[in-house]
Amino acid sequence: MEIINSNAEDFDAIMHLYDLAVEYQKTKFNKHWQPFDTAMIKREIAENKQFKIIIDNQIAAIFAIAFEDPFIWNDIEPSIFLHRIVTNPDFRGQNFVEKIADWAKDYGKKIGLKYVRMDTWGDNQSLIEYYQKCGFKFLGIITPKASDTLPLHYNSITLSLFEIKI
Numbered sequence: 001m002e003i004i005n006s007n008a009e010d011f012d013a014i015m016h017l018y019d020l021a022v023e024y025q026k027t028k029f030n031k032h033w034q035p036f037d038t039a040m041i042k043r044e045i046a047e048n049k050q051f052k053i054i055i056d057n058q059i060a061a062i063f064a065i066a067f068e069d070p071f072i073w074n075d076i077e078p079s080i081f082l083h084r085i086v087t088n089p090d091f092r093g094q095n096f097v098e099k100i101a102d103w104a105k106d107y108g109k110k111i112g113l114k115y116v117r118m119d120t121w122g123d124n125q126s127l128i129e130y131y132q133k134c135g136f137k138f139l140g141i142i143t144p145k146a147s148d149t150l151p152l153h154y155n156s157i158t159l160s161l162f163e164i165k166i
Contacts, residue, residue, distance in 0.1 A: 122158030
């Protein structure tokens, strides 16, 4: 298993995995992601903020990172924010969130960050419990500031916030 930056050639595979994730979300919970802005995904790839987990030359999972998230997090503590973790259905059950969290802690430590942070829907109890099992501390529930910058699924929702101290 290796975690490396996604590249432009991965774009179609990334979008396909997002589509598969939405299908899966619809079977598990009453909310799901809305279509993502393709320019945002391409920008993340170009900025080396989109990553993939490779196993046996296949994309097993993907995720994005950010170093600020002002519409969700009110403080300015130096942090790495994990977004849109998606597991390829052929690789489910391999605890990628734990592996990504470990990777993010190492990455963050190397560049002087204090926290690994992430969010999910405020009322998704099974994900709240899962992220806690993966080592994240549950911080509570917030309503994000309205923004044209956030993906559509952030409109009119509550979010559960999580962090791991590096």
